Amino acid sequence: MVREDHARLTALYDAHAAPVWRYVVSLTGDHAGADDVVQETLLRAWRSPRIMNDDPGSLRSWMFTVARNLVIDEARSARRRHELAVDEVPDAGRDDDxxxxxxxxxxxxxxxxxxxxxxxxxxxxxxxxxxxxxxxxxxxxxxxxxxxxxxxxxxxxxxxxxxxxxxx
Structure with missing residues (x-):
């Protein structure tokens, strides 16, 4: 059973990871974030046996929808709103005088x-x-x-x- 799951996941990755990754990068421009979204998308597809049994075209369409929803969820999350990307790490904070x-x-x-x-x-x-x-x-x-x-x-x-x- 474990070998069969591994083979299914490998086939899923080989067939769909690159197109989904390119799609996510085109949405966000974030290569590292795209890796996380693709991983979560593949994991959700692998956990859904009904989706895995669909034809490859509808599976990829479903994966694009899931990836888009994950990107939207991340953009709306509180963590995203409160984090700011900076080029340099700021100096250590100091007490208010x-x-x-x-x-x-x-x-x-x-x-x-x-x-x-x-x-x-x-x-x-x-x-x-x-x-x-x-x-x-x-x-x-x-x-x-x-x-x-x-x-x-x-x-x-x-x-x-x-x-x-x-x-x-």
Missing amino acids: TDAMFDALLVEEALSTLTPDHRAVIVSAYYGGRSVAQTAEELGIPAGTVKSRLHYAVRALRLALQERGVTR
């Missing part, structure tokens, strides 16, 4: 509510990455004053952010 941008705007707005002295120590120490001694030297004030201003500036900044909906 929108949240970081909004956070930065929010902090900038909150910083603008601080007094100039408090804002200066925050910017120098936290954003400038300077130590208390370096901040004191840069601003020309004692280190103790820098510590005090940082303490009150952070409290004021926290309050300003809470007023804008930022919660801890």
Whole structure:
């Protein structure tokens, strides 16, 4: 039985694969896709004993109809609509920076509510990455004053952010 099935499938392929493939390529212009459609068409014909027993002309006509329907189904499929062929593989995706941008705007707005002295120590120490001694030297004030201003500036900044909906 297996040899008989193999012989039938081989005969079916030899008689009809090339014309069906050319037909599918003329419909789609896709050589690789045509191979898949021909394979599915031959498989459907082989699985349908009634079709296999028809005369060769009606069998080929049936196969062209099946192939055309497979091409139409593929064109209508969701997979086809969402896939785009590209010449080059795109670069790896990167994270969206929108949240970081909004956070930065929010902090900038909150910083603008601080007094100039408090804002200066925050910017120098936290954003400038300077130590208390370096901040004191840069601003020309004692280190103790820098510590005090940082303490009150952070409290004021926290309050300003809470007023804008930022919660801890």
